[in-house]
Amino acid sequence: MQKPENQSGNIKATGIVAQPVSVTRKMAASLPGLRELAVSKGLKMHHLGAGYPHPEVTDPRKFLTHKTRYYQHLADKEGINDAEQLPEYLRESYSYTDTLGPKSVREKFSQVYGADWNVKMDPDLLVPTVGATGGISLLCSLFERSGEPLAFITDAPTYAGFLARASLGHQTKIYSVEMDAEGPLIASLRSQIEQARADGRFVPFYYTVPDGHNPAGFSFSQARRESILAVMREYGLLVVEDAPYIYINYAEEAERPESFLSMAPKQSVHLFTGSKIGFPGPRVGFLYSEAVMDISGGETASLRDLVVTEASSDILFQNPEALYGLEALLHDENMVLRASLWPVAEDKLAVYRENRQIMLDGFERELGKYPDKFTWTHPGAGFFTVFSFQDDSVVCDEGFVSDLASNYGIVVIPMYPFYPDDAKSRNPKAGLNELRLSFCFSESQGEARRNDLKESVQAFCDAVKKLSDIY
Ligand SMILES: Cc1ncc(COP(=O)(O)O)c(C=O)c1O
Structure with a gap:
């Protein structure tokens, strides 16, 4: 009898390397067990870990009423008064649509968003994405396509979703850049680009989150943004601006730094998402860039065209209903196109x-x-x-955060997993004295929310004092 080639009986896929589960998923998965443990000790759970939008500002019911009114407005505009007749928006909402989604959404979005961020946006350059996550994925897969060794430059620490997606590509290595209180260190940004090139890698972009950096918890200064751009121009790189928190902004209007989108649309890729200004569920986003690329065979192509090709072999058809939902959000209660999205943001901002x-x-x-x-x-x-923590005695590893949850009922996220491998090899202690604390999420609303957060902050302060031998 012939010996079976595959003794285990499993499907052979030996080229695939298992990826670690992200720390936020791990924490979310362990939460029910930790909660049970904390409750069994009579402790209340304090949520300082989850990066989710607050339930108080993501109740969809008001939005759904508004959307229904907007859809009626669209039907009225078409002059439909026969109940049997199907309005165009409704037909389109449930049909296959173009990879670029309905044109009206892009036209209206470019007008309102462009006015807010002081840039004349071309609606034809807006590529719909499945949230900012989809934009990250499209960009990674675009540059992975050539098969050549790649280097993606990013911050140390950086967004876990970017790390997770970028590390799927076997040919990709992350080169990270430490930050100070204003943004990435410019000398390191330069030397990492140079090192990556010296290592024989193609460096397409520097990925960052300049406003409300997740997980680093600050926004880049205007001066640092300008220095970053100068480096991008000098070395011919794109800056990928992931902007989920651009409207969740606490700075006075006059003090808000400029976005890379408005400073240099030809040198940047801007990732907009509806997840924080609207709702995360519908998975709406846009990628925008005016960049032109020199590609194989001495040809040039717009980044937009390259990304659309990528998208059309990936998602192919957008969800038109979700995009029409965004269009509804762009209109006020009188169904007039808003001059700005800031009033929409303000409803959320009040809570945050x-x-x-x-x-x-x-x-x-x-x-x-x-x-x-x-x-x-x-x-x-x-x-x-x-x-x-400024002294070395506290080590914020996995055990530390589990103990904080089970002994004090406090859920936080450790920072060390957000540091790319190269940053950990430069400094094995990277992030081990840091925690990411979120103030966006709790289970309660209104006065109860305020009281719960005050209690959580107090519980956290008491715990860290105790752990640092301060009584
Ligand atoms: C920096 C950053 N990028 C992307 C995302 C994911 O956004 P989306 O829901 O648009 O995929 C998040 C969500 O928390 C984020 O913080």
Whole structure:
């Protein structure tokens, strides 16, 4: 009898390397067990870990009413008064659509978003994506297509979703850049690009989150943005601006730094998502770039065309209903196209601004007198602050955060997994004195939300004082 080639009986896929589960997924998976343990000890759970939009600002019911009114408005505009007649938006919403989605959504979005960010956007250059996640994925797969060794430059620490997607490509190596309080260190940004090229890798872009950096918990200064752009121009790289928190912004209008989109649309790729200004469920996003690329065979192509080809062999058909939902959001209660999305953001910001202040005030009150022991970032945008222990005695590893959950009921995310491997090899302790604390999510609303967050901040401060031998 012939010996079976495959003894295990399993399908052979030996080229595939298993990827580690992301820390946020791991934490989410372990939460029910930790919650049970905490509850069995009579502890209340304090959510300072989850990076989810707050339920108080993501109740879809008001939006659904508005959307229904907007759809009626579209039908009225078409002059439909026969109940049997199918309005165009409805036919289109449930049909196969173009890879670029309905044109009206792109036209209206480019008008409103362009006005907010001071840039004349071309609606034909807007490529719909499945959230910002979809934009990251399209870009990675576009550059992976050639099969050549790649280097993606990013921050240390960087967004876990980017790390997860970028590390799927076997030919890709991450070259990371440490940051100070203003953004990435420019000398390191330069030397990492040079090192990657010296290593024989093609370097297409530097990926970052300049507003409300996840997980670093701060926004880049205007001066640093300009220095980054100068490096991008010098070396001929794109800056990929992942912008989920661009409207979740706590800076005064006059003090808001400019986006790379408005500073240099030809040198940047901007990733918009509806997840934070609207809702994460519908998975709406746009990739926008005016970049032109020199490609194989001495030809040139717009990045937009390259990405559309990529998208049409990936998602192929967008979800038109979800995109029409975004179009509804772009209209006010009188069905007039908004001049700006800031009033929409303000509904959400009211909650996040208050939560951020509760957390920062609590830290200042309880821990402000121990600057040699604890520091934390003051986020200009976004959902997170990074809390750092200044002495080496506290090590924020997986065991530390599990103990914090099971002994104190406090859920936080450790920072070390957000540091790419090369950053850990430069500094094996990278992130091990830091925690990512979020102020965006709790289970309660209104006054109960405020009280719960105050309690959580107090519980956290008490715990870290105890762990640092301060009584
Ligand atoms: C920096 C960053 N990029 C992308 C995402 C994912 O966004 P989306 O829901 O649009 O895929 C998040 C979500 O938390 C994020 O923080």
